[in-house]
Structure formats: C-alpha cells, structure tokens
Amino acid sequence: MLNETKELLKGFYELDDETFKLSEEVMEDIGDQFEEIKKVREYNQYKVLKAMQEARLSDNHFNWTTGYGYNDLGREKIEEIYANVFGAEDALVRPIIVNGTHALSLCIQGIVRPGDEILSVTGLPYDTLQGVIGIREEKGSLKEFGVTYDQVDFLEDGNVDLEGIKKKINEKTKLVMIQRSKGYAWRKSLTINDIKEAIDTVKSVNPNIIVMVDNCYGEFLDTKEPTEVGADVMAGSLIKNPGGGLALTGGYIAGKKELIELISYRLTSPGIGKECGLTFGTTRTVLQGFFMAPYVVSQAVMGAIFCARAFEKLGYDVLPKYNDIRSDIIQVVRLNNADEVIHFCQGVQAAAPVDSYVKPEPWAMPGYESEVIMAAGAFVQGSSIELSADAPIRAPYNVYFQGGVTFDHSKMGTLKAIQHMKKGK
Ligand SMILES: *Cc1c(COP(=O)(O)O)cnc(C)c1O
Numbered sequence: 001m002l003n004e005t006k007e008l009l010k011g012f013y014e015l016d017d018e019t020f021k022l023s024e025e026v027m028e029d030i031g032d033q034f035e036e037i038k039k040v041r042e043y044n045q046y047k048v049l050k051a052m053q054e055a056r057l058s059d060n061h062f063n064w065t066t067g068y069g070y071n072d073l074g075r076e077k078i079e080e081i082y083a084n085v086f087g088a089e090d091a092l093v094r095p096i097i098v099n100g101t102h103a104l105s106l107c108i109q110g111i112v113r114p115g116d117e118i119l120s121v122t123g124l125p126y127d128t129l130q131g132v133i134g135i136r137e138e139k140g141s142l143k144e145f146g147v148t149y150d151q152v153d154f155l156e157d158g159n160v161d162l163e164g165i166k167k168k169i170n171e172k173t174k175l176v177m178i179q180r181s182k183g184y185a186w187r188k189s190l191t192i193n194d195i196k197e198a199i200d201t202v203k204s205v206n207p208n209i210i211v212m213v214d215n216c217y218g219e220f221l222d223t224k225e226p227t228e229v230g231a232d233v234m235a236g237s238l239i240k241n242p243g244g245g246l247a248l249t250g251g252y253i254a255g256k257k258e259l260i261e262l263i264s265y266r267l268t269s270p271g272i273g274k275e276c277g278l279t280f281g282t283t284r285t286v287l288q289g290f291f292m293a294p295y296v297v298s299q300a301v302m303g304a305i306f307c308a309r310a311f312e313k314l315g316y317d318v319l320p321k322y323n324d325i326r327s328d329i330i331q332v333v334r335l336n337n338a339d340e341v342i343h344f345c346q347g348v349q350a351a352a353p354v355d356s357y358v359k360p361e362p363w364a365m366p367g368y369e370s371e372v373i374m375a376a377g378a379f380v381q382g383s384s385i386e387l388s389a390d391a392p393i394r395a396p397y398n399v400y401f402q403g404g405v406t407f408d409h410s411k412m413g414t415l416k417a418i419q420h421m422k423k424g425k
Pocket residue numbers: 099100101102126128179181182183214216217237
C-alpha cells in the first residue's frame with residue numbers, strides 16, 4: 001500500500017489503528033482465494049466477448065426505434081447475446097421488466113395454468129415471490145387463479161432434499177422452482193452442481209416438468225449457468241450481476257424457445273410476444289454492462305471475501321466463510337442486535353460515492369414482511385451489484401452485504417461498517 005493511501009485511510013476516512021491493522025491482516029489471509037475467482041472471471045470474459053463477436057455486434061445496434069418497436073436491432077442483438085452466453089435457445093432482456101421479481105413473476109405466469117401446482121425445492125422462496133405465488137396473501141396472486149403451491153425444505157445439512165422432491169411431485173406439478181442464491185436466508189447458496197442434481201432428480205420423475213431457476217445474484221460466479229445444466233428457464237435482474245453496474249434498469253429471462261414465447265405473451269400480449277417493445281436508448285449500456293459483468297462480479301466476490309474474513313476475525317458468524325465455495329455475491333454477517341445492524345448499514349452508506357452523507361433508517365418496504373434497512377449509495381437506484389447492504393430488522397440479525405463494482409470500494413464498505421459499529425457502541 002502506498003503511504004498516500006495510508007494517510008487517506010487514517011485521515012479523511014477516519015480508520016483507527018486497530019481497524020487499519022485488521023484490514024492489512026485480512027488482505028494477507030485472502031490472497032489465495034482470489035486466484036480461483038480470477039480464473040472464472042477470465043473464462044467468462046472470453047465467453048461474453050465470443051458471443052458479441054459471433055453476433056457481429058456493431059454500433060448501429062446502439063440506436064433505438066419508436067412506437068411499436070418493430071425491428072429494434074439492438075434489442076434483438078442483446079437477446080441473442082444473452083441467449084448465447086447462457087447456453088439458452090432464446091432470451092428476453094428488456095427495460096420494461098422492472099426488476100428480478102417481475103422477471104420471475106412473468107416466467108411463472110407464462111408457464112402455469114389454473115389447476116397446476118408449483119413446487120419450490122429450495123424451501124420458502126424470496127420474500128417478494130411469496131406474494132406472487134400467494135404463499136403470503138396478496139391481491140392478484142397466482143393462488144387467486146387456482147394455482148396451488150408446495151415446497152421441499154432443505155435437509156438439516158443445508159443440502160437439497162432429493163428424496164423429498166421425489167415424494168412431493170404429483171400429477172399436478174407443472175413447475176419446479178429452484179432459488180440459487182440464499183436471498184434473505186441463512187443458508188448455503190446452491191452451486192451449479194447442486195442445481196444440476198436437483199434438476200436431474202425432477203426430470204427422472206417426470207421429464208415434462210418445467211424447471212425454473214431464480215438466478216438472481218448468481219450470474220458469472222461459475223463457468224456455467226443453470227440453463228447449461230438442464231434448467232428450462234431462468235431469470236434475473238439487470239441491476240444485479242449481469243448489468244455490470246451500467247444497466248439503468250431491466251430484467252432478463254433465458255431458456256427454451258417455446259417457454260420464452262409463452263412468457264413473452266405475458267410480457268406483452270398473446271400473439272405479439274417479443275416482437276414489440278422499446279429499449280429507450282438503453283441498448284449500449286446494457287451491452288457494455290454485460291461485457292463488464294464478469295469483471296465486476298469478480299470484484300464484488302472479492303469484496304465479499306474481504307468482508308467475511310474481517311468479521312470472522314472480529315468473532316462474528318459469517319456465511320459463507322471466507323474460504324468457502326461461492327455461488328452468489330452475497331455475504332451474510334450475523335450481528336448481535338438491531339443496533340449493530342443499523343450501524344453496519346450506516347457505515348456502508350458512509351462509504352458510498354452517492355448520498356454518503358445520508359443516514360439510512362429501517363422502513364416498511366413494499367413486498368417485504370418485516371421492516372428493512374438498506375444502505376444504497378449507488379449511481380443506479382437500488383442497484384445491488386453496486387456496493388449495498390440490507391437487512392430485515394428481525395432476529396437473528398443477519399445483514400446481507402453485496403456488490404461493489406470495484407474491490408477497493410467494497411473493502412472500504414466493510415471498513416466503514418466496522419468503524420461505525422465501534423462508534424455506535
Ligand atoms: C434480488 C432477488 C430477487 C428479485 O428482487 P428484485 O428486487 O425484484 O430484483 C429474487 N430472488 C432473489 C434470490 C434475489 O436475490
């Protein structure tokens with residue numbers, strides 16, 4: 001580290017000697033972990049580059065159309081490139097998909113019909129999807145349309161209950177849901193191999209059951225994506241991993257051609273599907289973000305490892321551990337009480353390039369069950385590939401730390417969180 005950096009950290013950024021020393025020790029501990037991450041990053045970078053070359057991407061794809069949006073060449077290129085990178089037959093990548101929940105909700109609604117059953121094989125789905133399905137009462141949920149739901153919980157060791165899947169599948173089961181990332185839960189994230197095993201199990205009982213993967217936060221953590229190991233369809237958010245921090249908004253859905261068609265009928269309308277829809281000048285940033293994504297994701301993962309090791313050293317329980325295999329960018333730190341959670345998030349906020357002077361407070365966010373606190377000093381509102389931290393204010397006081405389009409910034413987030421927790425005491 002340069003002396004100038006040291007001065008800045010101890011001066012402007014107000015790190016005390018103890019935190020500074022901790023940071024130096026953590027850097028020494030985690031070096032080996034970075035090597036594996038760089039290898040995955042390099043492969044994925046070349047995979048994305050290859051797809052862009054194969055699609056003959058050109059700057060006329062950065063223009064956009066008006067009105068109905070027929071023949072939007074940029075939109076078509078984006079979807080071709082996404083499908084190629086994810087080893088899928090087709091894709092929908094649109095700014096009018098407002099977030100990950102919307103992308104997943106479209107998938108489910110495009111596929112299931114009244115009388116069908118949805119089976120989640122990774123326990124309770126992400127908070128917002130509970131409302132979509134009707135696990136939590138919500139107007140317009142699929143439950144209102146006569147769609148039923150069942151779930152297979154994780155085994156005690158954190159693995160998917162493959163025998164349980166076989167038992168729960170029945171003649172009504174139409175769609176199996178797999179959530180790759182832990183979301184707001186203290187559980188291991190599924191590796192690509194775990195996902196493959198679960199899919200193989202489902203297909204061994206009935207190959208016609210459609211398997212959907214919630215791939216939020218998982219893109220580019222591995223050399224393969226769920227659609228490359230048998231998932232029929234998957235979805236995610238562009239203000240997470242695949243947007244590379246540059247996409248302004250949007251969601252993607254990738255999978256089998258016939259499913260993408262069905263889903264596109266919910267996105268626009270039956271018969272129209274994916275032929276319409278404006279991109280509002282977003283194609284260049286979506287593509288450049290996708291190009292940057294493997295690198296950006298590697299930075300976020302390194303930042304998560306730094307956070308894990310730092311809090312481990314401070315005596316906190318963390319998930320995953322700094323040297324565990326990772327399948328998403330999320331780092332969970334189990335704090336002791338609501339106060340620590342609030343100070344942690346305020347520290348991350350204080351490290352932000354945008355709104356660093358703002359103090360986040362807990363609030364009742366739509367779609368979430370308990371009050372939530374979010375640190376989000378991002379260039380794109382709510383972007384969680386940019387450095388962010390959030391936590392529902394409920395025991396056992398887990399805080400979820402993720403993102404950082406550069407490792408250095410993510411590291412600063414951890415250091416500021418530690419410093420704020422100390423001051424808050
Ligand atoms: C982020 C996320 C979603 C979707 O959330 P949005 O805020 O709607 O994008 C769904 N599932 C998981 C596991 C997630 O992490």
